[in-house]
Amino acid sequence: MVKKSIVQALLLGLVAAMPLTSNSVAADKFVTVASTTSTANSGLFDAILPVFEKKTGIQVRVVAVGTGQAIRQAKNGDADVLFVHHKKSEKAFVAGGFGVKRFDVMYNDFMVAGPKADPAKVGGLSDVVAAMKKIAAQQSPFVSRGDDSGTHKKELGLWKETGIDVISQSGTWYRESGSGMGSTLNTAAAMNAYVLADRGTWLSFKNRGDLVVQVQGDKRLFNQYGIILVDPKRHPHVKAEMGQMFIDWILSPEGQRRIGEFTIDGKGLFVPNANG
């Protein structure tokens, strides 16, 4: 009896494990792209990747994390292509010998969202630094990503321009959620707080509560995305050829057109600018 049940259990386990092996064989042609939540959660990849996959037969596997974590994954060699939005870190990545070359892909902008009631009276300001000073002066709740993402780095850069030491305020009116853009927006909506967000995530986000866009249009809120092939000299297992094919396609007129055509409720999320 015991033996019989062991045999049965073994068979059951085999059946459970079998589809896995067939799966990994079938999906041999793939590249892994370390990218950000702002591109993946907005639905951009769902809209454009099937076109590339159909054309080339190469599956694109997107791991969506914050820019800081994406760069670390790429440094470890856990991705073939890096597709993020913090130019300074991207340049450092290439300069450090981790990436081959950096290309501009597209841009959009950041904006400050806040409660409709606008307790800090920043609505309509086009000077983001002045707006952030007012938020700080009022000690109105502000939710920060706090996760070393591109958006977080951008926000810290803006606070630096205000000359206000927000880190010392952390836990009072300045609150670091330590999570992705979407979760941070959920938090801000629940607290009725101000928050810096990228337009892509904002437009596709469904749980805005009382939040509306309060500050936008400042040049300093520019949000450039770049793409880099992880250097195969550093990590020989990197799928350089397929990764380069993906990059070439993203930068090609067709890829750029697809990015420009991606809209939510009739609003474009990204402006392609691979050719300057």
Place this chain on the structure above:
Amino acid sequence: MSDFAAAFSNAVSLIVELDAGLAEIVLLSLRVSMSAVFIATLIGLPLGAATAMFRFPGRMSIVVVLNAMMGLPPVVVGLVVYLLLSRAGPFGVMGLLFTPAAMIIAQTVLIFPIIAALTRQVVEDLWEEYAEQLRSLGATPARAMPTLLWDARFSLLTTILAGFGRASAEVGAVMIVGGNIDHVTRVMTTAIALEVSKGDLALALGLGMILISLSLGVTGAAFVMREAARG
């Protein structure tokens, strides 16, 4: 309240329409968690039974460690498995990161202590009761082990279900080592986390309802099997 109503109708329509994306995610969830349960059972049952029946130096430490490991934080397990499987890590050459195999490894690490620790308790109680009798029949602990495991099969089934519950419910480990890649490593829990971060709370809750129904289904099936076996 409207959130719950919307979630419920979301869940129902996803199931009724046999949403292909949902089916893929559900199947992968089952495949990953059941494979992990299977491997963890292969390790946990003998380990737990041996710790219960044999007397050796360091036995008490193993008991304490196994019991403590029942509470391993999934996110820490995920991080450790990530570091091991990363290209920069010792097992990087195998290229397992961001695959279902990596998720199975992480969940196995997470649940084998649960299965081993609970098995140890069940078998130890039985062994205390029957040790003399079995010894008088000339059975050594090694030979008595299969008998005891078979005797305890119904309790052990619950033990294994506890492992399955933990595996299918955790999100911290599979998110890190799987990467939540669409069509490759997206399972129920990571899909729910993704919808929450998109702000689509009704869809997230709908998926949650489906996940709970799935757990109910698995537990129910185990219960029916057990009743049938009892005759």
